[in-house]
Structures are given as structure tokens and as C-alpha cells.
Amino acid sequence: MEELGESVCLATDFRPSDGEVTLNTRDGRVHKNTSSAAVSPRDKTWFYAGFTNETLYSCELHGASANNHQLEMCAELHPDKSKLNTVLLLMNGVRVILTKAVAFSTVFTIRAILL
Template sequence: MPISLKVTPNGPRLDPNLFILNPLQPDGNDRTSPDSLGPEVCLATDFHLKDGDMVLNQKDGPVTINPSGAPLSQTQNRNYVFAGFTNRSIYSCEMHGTLENNDNLDMCANFHPEKARLNFYLLMMNGVRVVFTKTLAFNTILTIRALLF
């Protein structure tokens, strides 16, 4: 008869830290709609119990993933780490009552590349102002020095 060993942490129950990660998109990719973001990952870290499921909320409905194969991290806390993959955009991710919304969906709504030129001009104008201010201060100091000595 084989011997089985089940290890359960004796510390307090920790809620997982959830992060929704997405890959870098190539230039020219349409980033105006949430569905164009592409495949994403929900990363859950620092949780003790592998009980319960990870729920990935997508456009077509929620997808449930069982984290029973989550590896134990080798850090001092010895917590579990699990990544839930999907080929669609994740609107939110939840596990053990913790919910993480996808902040990248908000970035898509406010993505305006035409404002980059205006920001560059404002940055350049501030740089020119700093140079002129330093020049004025330096010339003033040299003039006072020439008049006094």
C-alpha cells in the first residue's frame, strides 16, 4: 500500500495577489477595442490553499480553472503560485474571493497617439525655458561680479 503525504500550511489563510498580464503588442496593432488585446494570463501568487477555482471572466462568459497543479514557491513564505492562461482578453480574474479587474481595458479607451506630438512640444518648450533661465541667472551673476570687483 503506497504512502501518501498531504502538507497543509498552518499559518493564516492568505488571499492571493492577482495580476492580469498581457504580451507586448507589435506596432500598428489595433488597440482601440478590448477584444484586440490578445492572449492574456491571470497570475495568482501568495496563497496557501489550492482549494477553490480561478475564474477568468471573458466576453463569452467565465472560464473556470482548477489550480490543483500549482507549484510551491521556494521563498521563505512557502506559498503557492499559479498562472491561468487564456487565448482571449480577460475582463477580470477572481480567486478565493479576491477580484482583479483588467486595467488595460481602460488604457484602450484613452489611447490617443496623436497627442504624443503635443506632449513632445510641451516637453521641448520646458527644456528651452530651463536653458534660458539658467543663462539669465548666470549672466546676472557675472554682471554683478564684474560691477563689484
């Protein structure tokens, strides 16, 4: 059994199932046969994950290719800010609840005075 590598190329929504994924690495090209690809029962398209132990720069299948230039965008994510966003979302929820409570209290007070 082949061990999973540190890089993966995920090919999705392709037809036909027979083909070859080309993984472009630092040391050259690695070719993987897609005959063991999984089929989506809903779309009747194929999915294949090609693993390699080398650094993956791009991958190609049936003339379509993708590269890892988007990795720089992922490096800009700040998980610390997600905690801040959660706190801000919670504060806004509390504000909505308190605003509703004040509004209902006002309506009930006016109703009690008029009756």
C-alpha cells in the same frame, strides 16, 4: 506544451499556493490549478498567470475577483499626446537652461562693474 492564449488573468500576492483560478469567459468557466505558481522571495507570496484562448471577462481566486471593465479606461489613452508631452517637457528644459544662463550672465556683469 500549452500555447498561450489571447487573454490572461494575473493573480498576485496570494497565499497559500494551492488553489484554483476561475476564468470567466464567454463560453463558461475555465478552472486552472495554481500549483505551478511562482513565489516572490521577498514577500513570500505567490504569483500565477492563467491564459485562455477565449475572451476573458473576469477571474477569481480565493474569493477575490477582478473584471475587465477597466478596458474602457485604457481605450481613452492617446499615444499621440505623449509625443506632444515630450516636446513640451523638452521646451521647459530649454527654458530653464536659458533662464539660468541669463541669471549667471547678469550676476557676472554686475560683479565685473562693481570690481
